[in-house]
Amino acid sequence: MEQNQNREIEILKEQMENLKNNVFAQLDELRAMMTASLPNKPAEEKRRSVHVIHDMHPDKRLSEQMAELCCKTEEKGVHGLVTYFGVYNSSxxxxxxIRNNVSADDLLSLIESGVAGKVLACIGNANRLGMLLEILRGPxxxxxxxxxxxxxxxxxxxxxxxxxxxxDIIAEDEQQxxxxxxxxxxxxxxxxxxxxxxxxxxxxYTQGTWEINEEN
Structure with missing residues (x-):
């Protein structure tokens, strides 16, 4: 009787081991399928001086453009690049x-040249900003x-x-x-x-790597 119980226990252990192996095999297969469905590149990869960010935006086209900007930033040897586009419609x-691959260094030079300060001083007044808002909404x-x-x-x-x-931010309408x-x-x-x-x-909407890179 005892021998039969021992044999049953051994059979049960074997069955459990087989079940475990089957589950692990299925998990490995599922993991491989998930990996194959994801982009080949990791969420972030470190190049010589720039971290290339992938899948930053739900729109694949924008995420690819972000990764491209990161790569071009390193290739051009600049501190950063900016791409932007938009539309505004009123009345x-x-x-x-659309502007593409604008050098961040060129933008920063607007501070050194004093242009940024002059522009901000021109519109950096609550009354003028209020006027701009109203004119933006319509003539x-x-x-x-x-x-x-x-x-x-x-x-x-x-x-x-x-x-x-x-x-030359505002002007009198030529027709009115x-x-x-x-x-x-x-x-x-x-x-x-x-x-x-x-x-x-x-x-x-910002992501980045902020630790100090001692190599640069």
Whole structure:
């Protein structure tokens, strides 16, 4: 009787071992299938000086473009590259823009040259920003700006319009005298500046490697 029980236990152990091996084999097969369905490259790969980021965005095209920017940054020997595009439509007026592989070093040089400071000083005023907002939403007369922006007089509007006109950010509509519009070629700058401010206050869309690289 005891021998039969021992034999049954041995058979049960063998069955358990076989079951375990079958489960592990199925798990390995499933893991291989999942790996094959994923991109060949890891989420991040370290090159000589740049970490190449993969699959950063749900849109495969944008993720591939990000990886390409990382690679080109190293190839060109610059600190970074920027690609951006957008569209803005309001009151039947539309601006579209695309810029590709813009050197971050060239952008930083705008600070050294003083251009960035002058532009920010021109628009970096709550009253002027309020005017830009209203004109971006649609062409406005001086009287409309007085009403919508809370100015006390047309003189105040003209005072704040002066630097915006001088910087060619706004202009009088050629077809409607006394009506002011944003210059079409300046729309993207305003929208992208606001996009930059948005990224300063919300880092949700940023990934990176921030440890110090002692080799560089």
């Amino acid at each position: 039947g007026r539309q601006s579209n823009w 406005k007369t001086v009287a409309e700006l007085v009403e919508r922006c809370g100015f006390g007089s047309t003189g105040q509007v003209y005072h704040h319009m002066k630097p915006l006109l001088a910087a 005298k006394g009506v002011y519009v944003i210059q079409p070629h300046k729309v993207q700058g305003i929208i992208m500046l606001l996009a930059g401010i948005s990224d300063m206050v919300d880092e949700t």
